[in-house]
Amino acid sequence: MPQLQAYYDEHASQARQHENSRHQITALVLAITGALVGIVTSVKLAANAWPAASALVVIGLAGYFAAAKYYERFRFHTSIMEAIRGEIERLMAGGVGVTPLSVLRHRGENWHYKNFVWPGWFRTRSNAQANAGSRIARARTHMFWELLHLAVVLLGVILLVMIAYNHGGSDSPADVTIIH
Numbered sequence: 001m002p003q004l005q006a007y008y009d010e011h012a013s014q015a016r017q018h019e020n021s022r023h024q025i026t027a028l029v030l031a032i033t034g035a036l037v038g039i040v041t042s043v044k045l046a047a048n049a050w051p052a053a054s055a056l057v058v059i060g061l062a063g064y065f066a067a068a069k070y071y072e073r074f075r076f077h078t079s080i081m082e083a084i085r086g087e088i089e090r091l092m093a094g095g096v097g098v099t100p101l102s103v104l105r106h107r108g109e110n111w112h113y114k115n116f117v118w119p120g121w122f123r124t125r126s127n128a129q130a131n132a133g134s135r136i137a138r139a140r141t142h143m144f145w146e147l148l149h150l151a152v153v154l155l156g157v158i159l160l161v162m163i164a165y166n167h168g169g170s171d172s173p174a175d176v177t178i179i180h
Contacts, residue, residue, distance in 0.1 A: 001091060007101050008084045015077035022070035026145055029063035033152050040159050047167045049159075056156025064149035068118055071142040075116055080108030119146065 036056050040049040083104045091098065117123060121143035132138045 001088065003101070004084055004088055004091075004098070007104070008081055008088070011077040011081045011084070015074050015081070018070045018074040018077070022067050022074075022142075022145055025063055025066045025070070026148055029059055029149060029152060032059055033155070037155070037159075040163075045159070045163050045166045047163060050163050053156050053159035053163055056159065057153050058156075060149050060152030060154075060156060063152065064146055067142070067145045067149055071145070072116060072118060076109070076112050079112035079116075080105055083108040083111070119143070121146075 033056060036052045036059075039052040043049045087099050087104055121140060122138075123140065129138060
């Protein structure tokens with residue numbers, strides 16, 4: 001069983017690493033968002049602010065998909081951990097013969113790729129969570145991370161609309177004449 005525990009710990013560490021990476025990418029996106037909003041507002045939504053506002057949309061989308069992928073990898077490792085826990089419980093109940101680690105990994109991988117659904121914001125993991133008394137307890141944590149990135153996208157779109165509205169469509173990069 002020590003080998004199973006070590007294998008479990010390895011996947012727990014990998015899952016934790018993906019959660020930390022998701023946090024780091026979100027923090028980076030939010031820091032860049034602050035800088036870009038500062039640029040856009042410092043020029044009072046001038047036409048030359050459209051690249052910064054457009055960058056918000058791109059960075060928000062990139063962060064959204066990165067956060068989603070980190071969540072998927074987190075769930076991948078937890079699926080393998082569930083297979084390992086099942087084996088540990090089987091052995092503790094008096095089961096005979098240890099299932100090879102490769103078989104346990106294969107079980108977890110198969111379950112993950114067959115059952116993982118994204119975005120799945122309102123799906124629950126257990127009956128207990130599905131029947132929780134509050135919406136916040138029923139909600140999946142990853143949806144909050146992903147919604148932060150979508151808020152950055154929305155902010156970028158709103159700023160682009162405001163820039164276009166303030167300039168009536170004129171002074172776009174194609175309309176600007178460069179004087180030498």
